[in-house]
Amino acid sequence: MKRTGDSPDSVIPPDQRTRVNPTTGYPDRAIVYITKDDRHHCSGWMVSADTLVTAGHCLYNRGGKAWYTNLKFFPGANGNVRPYGFATATQLWTDVNYTRSGDTRQDWGVVKLNRRIGDTTGWFGLRWQAQTYNGTTATVRGYPGDKPHGQMWTMSGKIEDSQPNKLCYSHDTFGGQSGSPIYLSNNTVIGIHTNGVSRFGLCPKRNAGTRITQGLFSVILNIAR
Structure with a gap:
């Protein structure tokens, strides 16, 4: 989904995304x-x-x-x-x-x-930690709008910058992939993909997601019960 103030195109050449097919396995x-x-x-x-x-x-x-x-x-x-x-x-x-x-x-x-x-x-696990995620391998997987509708695409790579409320990375994404999980190899989510270049300038030249903080962790679990 494209929004004013964010880059609508978050593919950082070369495009390293791969299609997920089939999609009936977990996660x-x-x-x-x-x-x-x-x-x-x-x-x-x-x-x-x-x-x-x-x-x-x-x-x-x-x-x-x-x-x-x-x-x-x-x-x-x-x-x-x-x-x-x-x-x-x-x-x-x-x-x-x-x-x-x-x-x-x-x-x-x-x-x-x-x-x-x-x-x-089934569903994902959820995780928060105070320590940095810098250098941690994570996956962003969802439904980018530059691909045929309904196709799931994925990319894994390192978290490059861990901020109090944001995670910054060079994973290739595209509008429509907002809301995708940023998750670890054990299928626990550490963030929510939200945008390309942030209007707040928090992740220059990188894609970004909302970090699961202790507070957000509690909010989500309270609703999920």
């Missing part, structure tokens, strides 16, 4: 293709049987000062195939600091779903 089936009005919108990931996490700007329209409607959530989508059907939202959350100022450091979103689709797909 791929716990990664969610999000549509709005049946058009590609964002990515997300399951964190409990009926809860998913994405970026705040995927749920709240700051320009219109309103929550998005007509959202559908398809775990493990693969092109036109939707192996687990879809769910809809019963409740949406994001940070008030994001809704008021658009601060990408607080760009996170949580969705409570109308069905326990995660009982079939």
